Each structure stands twice: as C-alpha cells, then as structure tokens.
Amino acid sequence: MNDPEYTAVLANVVKHFKSGPVLVRAVDGVSLQLPRGKMVALRGPSGCGKSTLLNLFGALDRPDSGDIVVDGIDVGRLKGGDEVDYRRRKVGFVFQMFNLMPSLTALENVMLPMELAGGMGPAARKQKAESLLERVKLAPDRYTRRPTRLSGGEQQRVAIARALANDPALILADEPTANLDSTTGGQVISLLRRLADDKRTVVVATHDNSIAQKADVVISMSDGKLMGKWAEEDSEAESARVSS
Amino acid sequence: MTIFRWAWRALIRAPLRGSLLVGVLAVSIGLALIMITVDGAFAQRLDDIRASVGTDITVRPAGSFGGGVFGFGGPRGGNGPGGALATPTPAPSDADDDSQPTITDDDLQKLTSIPNVASITRVVTDVYQGDTITAGTVTPPGNGGQGGPTFRGPNGQGFSPPIIVTGTDDPNTLSSLATGDTEITSGRSFTTDDAGKNVAVIGQAIADANSLAGGDTFTLNNVSSDGTETGTTTTLTVIGIYSTGTTFGDNGIALPIETERTIFAHTDTVDQAIVKVNNVDNVDQVSNDVKNALGTDKADVTTAESAFTAISSPLSDAKSSSQVGLIAALVASAIIILFSIGIVARQRVREIGILKAIGASNWNVVSQLGIETAFIAIGAALVGAIATFPLAQLVADGLVSDPTTGTGGPATNVGGPGGGGGGFFVAGAGGAANGTNSLLGSVDVAVSPSVFAYALAIALGLALIATVIPAWYVGRVRPAEVLRYE
Ligand SMILES: Nc1ncnc2c1ncn2[C@@H]1O[C@H](COP(=O)(O)OP(=O)(O)O)[C@@H](O)[C@H]1O
Ligand SMILES: [Mg+2]
Numbered sequence: 001m002n003d004p005e006y007t008a009v010l011a012n013v014v015k016h017f018k019s020g021p022v023l024v025r026a027v028d029g030v031s032l033q034l035p036r037g038k039m040v041a042l043r044g045p046s047g048c049g050k051s052t053l054l055n056l057f058g059a060l061d062r063p064d065s066g067d068i069v070v071d072g073i074d075v076g077r078l079k080g081g082d083e084v085d086y087r088r089r090k091v092g093f094v095f096q097m098f099n100l101m102p103s104l105t106a107l108e109n110v111m112l113p114m115e116l117a118g119g120m121g122p123a124a125r126k127q128k129a130e131s132l133l134e135r136v137k138l139a140p141d142r143y144t145r146r147p148t149r150l151s152g153g154e155q156q157r158v159a160i161a162r163a164l165a166n167d168p169a170l171i172l173a174d175e176p177t178a179n180l181d182s183t184t185g186g187q188v189i190s191l192l193r194r195l196a197d198d199k200r201t202v203v204v205a206t207h208d209n210s211i212a213q214k215a216d217v218v219i220s221m222s223d224g225k226l227m228g229k230w231a232e233e234d235s236e237a238e239s240a241r242v243s244s
Numbered sequence: 245m246t247i248f249r250w251a252w253r254a255l256i257r258a259p260l261r262g263s264l265l266v267g268v269l270a271v272s273i274g275l276a277l278i279m280i281t282v283d284g285a286f287a288q289r290l291d292d293i294r295a296s297v298g299t300d301i302t303v304r305p306a307g308s309f310g311g312g313v314f315g316f317g318g319p320r321g322g323n324g325p326g327g328a329l330a331t332p333t334p335a336p337s338d339a340d341d342d343s344q345p346t347i348t349d350d351d352l353q354k355l356t357s358i359p360n361v362a363s364i365t366r367v368v369t370d371v372y373q374g375d376t377i378t379a380g381t382v383t384p385p386g387n388g389g390q391g392g393p394t395f396r397g398p399n400g401q402g403f404s405p406p407i408i409v410t411g412t413d414d415p416n417t418l419s420s421l422a423t424g425d426t427e428i429t430s431g432r433s434f435t436t437d438d439a440g441k442n443v444a445v446i447g448q449a450i451a452d453a454n455s456l457a458g459g460d461t462f463t464l465n466n467v468s469s470d471g472t473e474t475g476t477t478t479t480l481t482v483i484g485i486y487s488t489g490t491t492f493g494d495n496g497i498a499l500p501i502e503t504e505r506t507i508f509a510h511t512d513t514v515d516q517a518i519v520k521v522n523n524v525d526n527v528d529q530v531s532n533d534v535k536n537a538l539g540t541d542k543a544d545v546t547t548a549e550s551a552f553t554a555i556s557s558p559l560s561d562a563k564s565s566s567q568v569g570l571i572a573a574l575v576a577s578a579i580i581i582l583f584s585i586g587i588v589a590r591q592r593v594r595e596i597g598i599l600k601a602i603g604a605s606n607w608n609v610v611s612q613l614g615i616e617t618a619f620i621a622i623g624a625a626l627v628g629a630i631a632t633f634p635l636a637q638l639v640a641d642g643l644v645s646d647p648t649t650g651t652g653g654p655a656t657n658v659g660g661p662g663g664g665g666g667g668f669f670v671a672g673a674g675g676a677a678n679g680t681n682s683l684l685g686s687v688d689v690a691v692s693p694s695v696f697a698y699a700l701a702i703a704l705g706l707a708l709i710a711t712v713i714p715a716w717y718v719g720r721v722r723p724a725e726v727l728r729y730e
Pocket of ligand 1: 017018019024025026044045046047048049050051052053725728
C-alpha cells in the first residue's frame with residue numbers, strides 16, 4: 001500500500017466543469033507520480049488546471065474519473081469520515097488567499113487542525129503551535145493577533161504553520177506567493193523548500209518561473225494536460241527518471 | 245464543549261455582526277410576541293364578554309322589538325352596535341293592544357321543562373309618566389348643535405327623559421339589559437324574600453334628582469290598564485342604588501316583578517324573559533326548544549349571540565387586526581431572518597470552505613453554526629420578550645382606537661333639527677357608544693412571563709431553521725467550489 005518511493009500516484013485523472021454550455025476540461029487525463037520528500041512545482045498559465053489538480057490531491061474536490069492514490073489511500077473515492085480524516089492528517093493546504101479563520105488568532109488558527117483531529121491536550125496543542133510558528137519565523141508578538149492585523153507575508157506563514165499542524169506527508173500550496181511582494185514571496189518559498197528538505201512532499205502550483213527554479217521537479221501543465229515528458233504515455237518510467 | 249467555545253468565540257469576535265443579528269431578530273421576535281400577547285388579551289376579553297352574556301336567550305312578544313321606549317316617532321333604536329347595547333328597548337305596556345301577542349307566566353312555565361335551562365327571569369318594563377319623582381338630566385355626549393343639553397319633546401317643550409320602571413325576578417339580570425356593567429353602588433339588590441314587597445333599587449340619576457338614599461321612601465302613582473292614573477299611589481322603600489356608568493341607564497327603577505305589576509296593572513304578561521342556559525354550547529338547542537314551545541308567531545327569541553356580536557364587533561375587528569398584525573410580523577420576521585441568514589451565509593461560506601478544507605467534519609461546522617445561531621436567537625428572544633412588556637399595551641390601545649366615538653358625536657346633532665323625540669333616541673345611542681368605549685378601553689394586556697417561553701420557542705424554532713438550511717448546504721458543499729477565486 002504505502003509506496004516508499006512515491007507519495008502520490010495519479011492515473012488518468014479527469015475533472016471537467018460545465019460552465020454554462022461550455023465544457024471546461026480543467027484536468028484532462030493526468031497521470032503522474034509524486035516522488036516522496038521532494039519539492040514539486042506545478043507550472044503553467046492561469047486557467048490551465050493547476051488549482052483543480054491540487055484540489056483533487058487534497059480531497060477538496062472529486063475527480064470525474066481516474067485514480068488518485070496518496071499514501072495508499074484512494075483519495076478520489078473517500079467518503080464521510082474517511083474524507084474528513086484524510087484532510088485532517090494526510091494533507092496540509094496553503095492557499096493563495098491565505099484563508100485563515102478571521103475570528104481566530106494566529107496561534108488559534110494553527111491549533112485548530114489539532115483540535116479537529118483531537119488526541120492532544122490544550123497545553124500540548126499550544127506548545128506545538130508555538131513551535132510551528134517559531135519555525136515559520138513569525139514574531140511572537142503576532143501570535144495573539146487576528147489575521148486582519150497581520151501582513152500578507154505573516155498570514156501566509158501562519159497558513160504554512162497551520163498546514164503542518166498534524167504532520168501531513170503532503171503539503172499542497174496553490175500560488176502561495178501570488179499575493180505577496182517578491183521578497184516576502186521568496187521567504188515563503190524558502191520555507192516550503194525547507195519542508196521538502198525535511199522529507200515532506202511539497203507541491204507548489206505557480207505560474208512564476210523563479211519559484212519553479214527552486215523546485216526539485218517541475219511539472220508543466222497546459223489546458224488540463226501535462227506537458228513535455230509528463231505528457232508521454234509511459235509516465236511511470238518518466239517520473240522514475242525524473243525523481244532519481 | 246470545544247464546539248461551544250468555538251461558537252462563542254466566533255460570536256464575540258464579530259460583535260457588530262452578532263449585535264446586528266440580535267437586534268434584527270429581536271425586532272421580529274418582539275413583534276410576534278406583542279401580537280401574540282395582544283391577540284391573547286383580546287381573545288380573553290371576548291371570552292369574558294361571551295361568558296357574561298353568552299348564555300342568555302331573550303324572549304319577547306313577537307313584533308314588540310323596536311316598538312319601545314325610544315320610539316316616540318323617532319327612528320328605531322335597535323340598529324347598530326350602539327343600539328344593541330342599549331338593549332332594553334322594551335315594549336311599554338301601552339303598546340299591548342289586542343293585535344299584539346303577549347307572553348304570560350303560563351307560557352314561561354312551559355319553558356321550565358326544557359333541558360339545560362338554568363333559570364328564567366321575567367321582566368316587565370314601563371315608562372313612568374307620573375310626577376311623584378323626577379328624572380335626572382341626561383347630558384348627551386358630543387353635546388353640541390341644536391340637540392342642546394336638554395331634550396325637547398315633540399312640541400319643542402323641554403321634558404325630562406322617561407323614567408323606566410323595570411319589574412324583574414332578579415335585578416342582576418339588569419346588567420345584561422343595561423349598557424355596560426350594572427353595579428350596586430350602595431345598599432343591596434333584591435333577594436327572593438323581597439318578592440311582592442314594596443322595595444326598589446333605583447338608578448343613580450333618580451337618586452340624585454330626588455335626593456333619595458338607602459332607606460328613604462318615595463311614591464309612584466298607580467296606573468290602570470289603559471294607562472291612566474288611578475289616583476292611588478304605592479310607597480316604595482329604597483334598598484339599593486345602582487349605577488350603569490351612563491345617566492341614561494341610571495334613570496331607572498327596578499322593582500320586584502309582582503310589585504311592578506301591581507302598580508302598572510299588569511296581570512300575568514311579561515315584556516321579556518331572560519332564559520339562562522346552563523352552557524354556551526346548549527344555547528342554540530334551547531333557543532330552538534323555546535321557539536317551538538312558544539311558537540314564532542307569539543314570541544321573538546333572540547340569543548345573546550347577536551348582542552354579543554354587536555358588543556364585540558369592534559373588539560373582534562381589533563382582534564382580527566391583531567391577527568393580521570401577527571401574520572405580518574411573522575412574515576416580516578421570516579423575510580428579515582432569511583435575509584440575515586443569506587448575508588451571514590454568504591459571508592461565511594468561505595469560512596465553511598476553510599474549515600472543511602482543514603479537516604472539519606460537517607458536524608463540526610453545522611454544530612458550531614447552530615450554536616452560534618442559538619446564542620443569537622436566545623439573545624434576541626430575551627430582548628424581544630423584555631420589549632413586549634411596555635409595548636403590548638400600547639399596541640392593544642392603538643388597535644382598539646374606538647370606531648364608535650366618531651359616530652356618537654355627530655349623531656347627536658342629527659336629533660336636533662328634527663326637534664322631535666328622535667333626539668332622545670340618538671342620545672341613547674350615544675350613551676351606548678360610550679358604553680362600548682369603556683368596554684373596549686378595558687382590554688387589559690397582561691403580559692405574562694410566559695412570553696419568555698414563547699420567545700424561547702420562537703427563537704429555538706428560528707435557530708433550527710437557520711441551522712437546517714446551512715446544514716444542508718454544508719453537507720453538500722465541496723471546499724474547492726467555495727474557495728475558488730478568479
Ligand atoms: N468550479 C468550477 N466551475 C466551472 N469552471 C471551473 C471551476 N473550477 C475551475 N474551473 C475552470 O477550470 C479551468 C482550470 O481552472 P484552475 O484549475 O483554477 O486553473 P489554474 O489554477 O491553473 O489557474 C479554468 O478555465 C476555470 O475557469
Ligand atoms: Mg489557480
């Protein structure tokens with residue numbers, strides 16, 4: 001079940017949207033393997049299907065067809081409690097718009113996934129949240145601030161800390177720097193880079209080439225399909241070559 | 245308990261949204277509560293009125309209705325709520341010509357065997373024309389115009405309003421005859437021991453005009469059957485004084501029926517009989533039995549229901565406006581609430597998406613929203629319930645703004661130009677209208693603490709609705725949909 005080499009394996013994943021009379025082939029037959037402990041850049045122009053693919057990874061949406069297997073879990077067919085559990089423990093999401101809970105402080109935002117997952121006392125949660133915020137280099141005087149009183153860069157750091165709260169194997173970051181200036185964006189990317197160095201698999205969707213340069217693997221996407229060598233039929237062999 | 249903490253935290257950290265929702269909800273809950281309270285008060289008052297008059301059946305000789313005291317060539321007194329309130333419109337004895345059917349004690353005896361009849365009270369009424377006592381001055385309401393403070397007879401001469409002498413088995417029955425409530429203000433009423441004795445319970449106006457008090461005596465001229473005075477008198481002792489609240493109603497004398505018959509030379513006829521039924525539900529049945537026993541050519545049988553309808557119609561109107569108000573309040577609340585939910589939901593769809601994306605179950609999200617809503621609804625219920633206390637009476641008073649006052653005043657003027665007896669009738673109607681005023685004015689809205697229970701029920705109902713809809717939404721929404729941005 002648990003493939004030691006790959007965090008995730010996608011086979012022929014399809015996700016189409018009906019936009020009025022138009023059928024949008026957001027993800028149109030994608031097959032790939034995500035090597036474990038690497039930073040993967042998912043690159044492509046706006047509207048090519050990056051977010052859709054990331055959402056499928058994170059069980060924020062379901063594919064029309066095809067298989068998505070993450071750590072042995074058939075993500076595309078998760079239901080009810082299993083789906084909730086997957087979102088809690090297996091993946092951590094970092095969004096372009098940060099998406100922190102507005103009523104919670106930075107610290108509370110990081111503790112929230114732990115509270116949802118349960119199994120940790122309040123003191124332990126607080127301690128872990130503080131250490132995570134320290135790790136993303138948020139100034140301690142910001143811990144008790146709510147998102148509206150944090151800068152974009154600070155909010156994104158909190159979001160990364162929150163994504164790490166339950167130690168997921170897979171971090172999914174959808175254009176995490178798009179709303180940040182380049183310096184702050186660079187800092188966020190370094191943070192993500194370091195997570196990959198700590199043997200976590202990090203997928204960053206971006207249309208920014210400079211970010212792609214920091215990645216171990218770059219996957220290009222266009223019109224819902226993977227480009228270049230990823231587009232070839234025998235994707236298993238290709239990905240093996242790339243990841244080695 | 246974590247959920248409670250989350251909900252509470254979300255609430256107090258968005259105090260503006262919270263208090264706005266509480267405020268909006270409080271207004272609608274308060275409206276609903278006020279209307280429920282007012283409606284209940286009206287219903288209670290209607291029940292009270294029904295309870296007091298509802299079991300009475302009035303039996304009169306056929307055709308006598310309206311040919312009565314107020315006649316004097318003027319319009320009939322029986323129309324409209326005011327006229328109906330002035331009910332006594334009894335046929336005076338001089339109207340008892342041969343063509344008129346009569347009701348006798350023997351006839352009434354037949355009624356005693358009808359099931360569910362609780363009591364039968366005989367009533368004989370006459371206008372006293374003698375000069376041994378004088379009537380109190382009636383001041384017409386809306387006093388103005390040619391009607392003037394004193395009444396004019398058919399010839400334009402001033403005359404005292406007629407003194408109505410009523411003989412009855414039970415003077416308590418007078419309360420259902422007179423306008424408003426008849427109250428013994430001093431002395432006592434009759435007892436069965438007084439039957440046939442020369443005692444009287446007199447109206448306040450008579451007492452004042454003749455300086456009579458309890459224990460005093462006065463005389464009435466005896467009258468023969470053709471209406472002329474016989475030259476003999478009867479001396480009566482005042483045992484009590486009653487008041488109806490109107491000078492008109494107080495220009496009367498109540499006697500034991502046998503005494504009245506002796507003075508006015510009646511044998512065994514009655515002008516009307518009040519049949520009391522043991523239960524409101526049996527009134528129709530008894531009424532039919534009475535009609536069958538007496539024959540419709542002999543007797544007019546009216547249930548108090550018609551009088552009740554007349555008395556209560558302004559109140560019923562007010563009640564239906566309060567019900568319309570209630571419905572309007574509920575519809576308004578529903579719209580406001582759905583609107584607020586809409587705003588909140590829109591605002592919070594993203595939060596719901598985030599929560600689900602980071603691993604909140606549907607239950608986590610729904611229970612948090614539900615508890616938040618419940619907090620808001622309960623807060624609003626409290627505010628609304630508290631506001632009900634001072635406001636309910638105001639609303640009730642506003643709804644019972646009296647519809648008869650407007651007609652009472654101008655009507656008085658109508659009597660003037662005619663110069664005739666019509667003026668008197670109108671004064672009677674005016675007095676009756678006043679009676680209606682005081683009757684309706686007495687709708688007392690007692691806000692019971694149970695409004696809190698109602699408020700809570702409404703609040704929890706709303707909270708439930710306001711949670712079920714989002715719950716349905718939360719259950720089916722996919723985070724990807726709501727977290728999209730273009
Ligand atoms: N829920 C949706 N309904 C309709 N169309 C959608 C939906 N989500 C995405 N799309 C469309 O799918 C395509 C891919 O979108 P997306 O994955 O967001 O692209 P990217 O993230 O690469 O910019 C776009 O044309 C977008 O408009
Ligand atoms: Mg995107």
